[in-house]
Amino acid sequence: MNTLHKELTRTVLYLDGISVSFDGFKALNDLSFVVEPGEMRAIIGPNGAGKTTMMDVITGKTRPDVGSALFAGQHDLTKLDEADIAQLGIGRKFQRPTVFESHTVRDNIVLSLAGKRSVFDTLFARAREEEADRIDRVLDTIRLADRAGMMAADLSHGQKQWLEIGMLLAQDPSLLLVDEPVAGMTDAETVQTATLLKEIARDHSVVVVEHDMSFVQDLGVMVTVLHEGSVLAEGSLDHVSADERVIDVYLGR
Amino acid sequence: MISGRFLRLTGTSGLILLACLLAAAIYVPVANQFIDPGSPFHVNTASVVVFGKYLCFAMLALSIDLVWGYCGILSLGHGAFFALGGYAMGMHLMREIGPRGVYGNPILPDFMVFLNWESLPWFWYGFDMFWFAMVMVVLVPGLLAFVFGFLAFRSRVTGVYLSIITQAMAFALMLAFFRNEMGFGGNNGLTDFKDVLGFDLQADSTRIGLYLLSIAALAVMFLICRAIVLSRLGKVLIAVRDAESRTRFIGYRVEHYKLFVFTVSAMMAGVAGALYVPQVGIINPGEFAPANSIEAVIWVAVGGRGTLVGAVIGGIGVNLAKSYFTGALPEIWLFALGGLFVVVTLFMPKGILGLISHWRRRQPPPEPAAETGAPSSTAAEERA
Ligand SMILES: Nc1ncnc2c1ncn2[C@@H]1O[C@H](COP(=O)(O)OP(=O)(O)OP(=O)(O)O)[C@@H](O)[C@H]1O
Ligand SMILES: [Mg+2]
Numbered sequence A: 001m002n003t004l005h006k007e008l009t010r011t012v013l014y015l016d017g018i019s020v021s022f023d024g025f026k027a028l029n030d031l032s033f034v035v036e037p038g039e040m041r042a043i044i045g046p047n048g049a050g051k052t053t054m055m056d057v058i059t060g061k062t063r064p065d066v067g068s069a070l071f072a073g074q075h076d077l078t079k080l081d082e083a084d085i086a087q088l089g090i091g092r093k094f095q096r097p098t099v100f101e102s103h104t105v106r107d108n109i110v111l112s113l114a115g116k117r118s119v120f121d122t123l124f125a126r127a128r129e130e131e132a133d134r135i136d137r138v139l140d141t142i143r144l145a146d147r148a149g150m151m152a153a154d155l156s157h158g159q160k161q162w163l164e165i166g167m168l169l170a171q172d173p174s175l176l177l178v179d180e181p182v183a184g185m186t187d188a189e190t191v192q193t194a195t196l197l198k199e200i201a202r203d204h205s206v207v208v209v210e211h212d213m214s215f216v217q218d219l220g221v222m223v224t225v226l227h228e229g230s231v232l233a234e235g236s237l238d239h240v241s242a243d244e245r246v247i248d249v250y251l252g253r
Numbered sequence B: 001m002i003s004g005r006f007l008r009l010t011g012t013s014g015l016i017l018l019a020c021l022l023a024a025a026i027y028v029p030v031a032n033q034f035i036d037p038g039s040p041f042h043v044n045t046a047s048v049v050v051f052g053k054y055l056c057f058a059m060l061a062l063s064i065d066l067v068w069g070y071c072g073i074l075s076l077g078h079g080a081f082f083a084l085g086g087y088a089m090g091m092h093l094m095r096e097i098g099p100r101g102v103y104g105n106p107i108l109p110d111f112m113v114f115l116n117w118e119s120l121p122w123f124w125y126g127f128d129m130f131w132f133a134m135v136m137v138v139l140v141p142g143l144l145a146f147v148f149g150f151l152a153f154r155s156r157v158t159g160v161y162l163s164i165i166t167q168a169m170a171f172a173l174m175l176a177f178f179r180n181e182m183g184f185g186g187n188n189g190l191t192d193f194k195d196v197l198g199f200d201l202q203a204d205s206t207r208i209g210l211y212l213l214s215i216a217a218l219a220v221m222f223l224i225c226r227a228i229v230l231s232r233l234g235k236v237l238i239a240v241r242d243a244e245s246r247t248r249f250i251g252y253r254v255e256h257y258k259l260f261v262f263t264v265s266a267m268m269a270g271v272a273g274a275l276y277v278p279q280v281g282i283i284n285p286g287e288f289a290p291a292n293s294i295e296a297v298i299w300v301a302v303g304g305r306g307t308l309v310g311a312v313i314g315g316i317g318v319n320l321a322k323s324y325f326t327g328a329l330p331e332i333w334l335f336a337l338g339g340l341f342v343v344v345t346l347f348m349p350k351g352i353l354g355l356i357s358h359w360r361r362r363q364p365p366p367e368p369a370a371e372t373g374a375p376s377s378t379a380a381e382e383r384a
Helices: A002-010 A051-057 A082-088 A105-112 A117-122 A129-141 A156-173 A187-201 A214-219 A237-242 A243-252 B002-011 B010-036 B045-071 B079-098 B110-114 B130-154 B159-178 B202-232 B232-242 B246-248 B256-281 B290-303 B308-328 B332-349 B350-361 B367-383
Strands: A013-022 A025-035 A041-044 A066-071 A090-093 A175-179 A205-209 A222-227 A230-235
Touching: A013 A243, A013 B110, A041 A156, A041 A187, A041 A214, A041 B079, A051 A066, A051 A175, A051 A205, A082 A090, A082 A156, A082 B159, A082 B246, A090 A156, A105 A129, A105 A156, A105 B232, A117 B256, A129 A156, A156 A175, A156 A187, A187 A205, A187 A214, A214 A237, A214 B367, A222 A237, A222 A243, A222 B110, A230 A237, A230 A243, A237 A243, B002 B010, B002 B202, B010 B045, B010 B202, B010 B308, B045 B079, B045 B202, B045 B232, B045 B256, B045 B308, B079 B130, B079 B256, B079 B290, B130 B256, B159 B290, B202 B232, B202 B256, B202 B308, B232 B246, B232 B256, B246 B256, B256 B290, B290 B308, B290 B332, B308 B332, B308 B350
Parallel strands: A041 A205, A041 A222, A090 A175, A175 A205
Antiparallel strands: A013 A025, A013 A066, A222 A230
16 A cells, blocks of 8 residues: 555556546546656547547546546546646646737746736736746747747747647646647648657656657657557557557557 | 826827827816807707716726626626616615605605605615715625626636626616615616705706716726736736636636626726716616617727727717717617627727727828827826
């Protein structure tokens, strides 16, 4: 028991036996999944495998029917709401890029900065010196420093994806969930994004969902294959792509 | 000297608006009192009252724009907060009539005597004191908005569903206030007011005073709204409007923000109603009518949703047009209003103000000239 407890507290994310059903359809089926501190993990799997639903469960958007979800071994994610979970340190990038279109790139980052989030804190908030430094660093990291004053609505699709990653960084979460970051990107942008995520993974735990195999190859991390709501295979990309069942349901198509 | 900070608070169009309000504050009373009634520049007292009314409508529009334009909450029940503020004021004015009513009862308003009530209902206590009534003017609408918003936003009711329940709230209140047993004068509402703080409500000077007070209140409300939308909280509101779930996932408690802005907005609407009642001399359950709330939303849409100045322009402008059309072409006014709304939503998503700034961007603007124009009007503003 004691050793199990130690095991648990060492994990960043611990999902055990999670099931979610929508009108009788099991989107997640007895899913178990663990992320270690500092780890970057890629998740692949066919459309409808439950990848996004898993992120919904972790971030409090969807409640599982059964199963447990622990963050840092102690916080029960199934009991908290989105804002609580975000404040605990889990950040999320949506599958469809979602930024605040009528704010500038800079203001998008300002709003995401780690800090107090209550109504009265924000009503009386003043821009602070050290904030400006952090914002500039984030903008440099996501390569949008020269577009800081632009409306987010006017960014290209790829830039919006980066801005959303930048918003995640500004939040400074300990775990980042990134859903299809290179969807709709050019090849050059895809390569840059891989570099960016590897940079981020140096001091964060990251879970990346992606269909783009060359991108996953670029990341060079452990891969989990989801299928019909549960884990089908786990291991290096070479290992899972040699797996018969994975080829059958996903790679072989 | 005007500071850059003040200009940043008002914005250029806001500064123009404040200058116009200042000009109206000076011109109308002077024209009413000192210009010969035969002259075309004379403003008769009835018109002063009408302008005062429109200023109250502009405040209502402003309060709607704050929640709708900046936080995406389309309230179709703001007329109810306006009416509640109006009733709180009306109750004070009733108590101030004292023994001068038709039945001469020093405590009970006429309608209660008429209904053979023995004593004042508990919720009428305190309204004889002006300060108490003023507190109620903001507290009652604020409290209702807080409770309503707490329940609605916590259950994440949004969009059309929220609009429908705000409308239902206004409708329910209207039905309740129509009932005599509620103790607010039923059908007839509250009327036959005599004076406020000892000033005769029929006197020219009181009417001008109320008009000036309305201008001041509108200016202050405008500045409060600006301060809110320019703050970081204002940025969060816009974020909620544009991408509510994104805002949640970066850690903001969206329902708290909505609750804050909805409550503040309801209080503003209450103040608008309180200034309206002594100027029109009556408040009745008709003010709760759902159509009133919808009309106010149209003013905002026409003036420019999400632009505070636009809301003021819409509130005053549409009502000016209404009074012209109801006089000239009474049959078509309602169609004109409906048509206006359709045209605006289809062709001018940002309303009149959006159209103006669109034009200005298209012609290379003589910016420096506009710049020199501003300081002189601001200097005047500061003296006020
Ligand atoms: N809110 C919902 N209501 C009903 N069904 C849902 C809901 N959310 C997801 N589903 C269903 O659950 C299944 C898993 O969806 P999910 O979005 O998690 O898949 P995914 O692995 O992210 O797929 P993709 O690669 O296409 O993004 C799908 O069949 C989807 O239709
Ligand atoms: Mg998905």
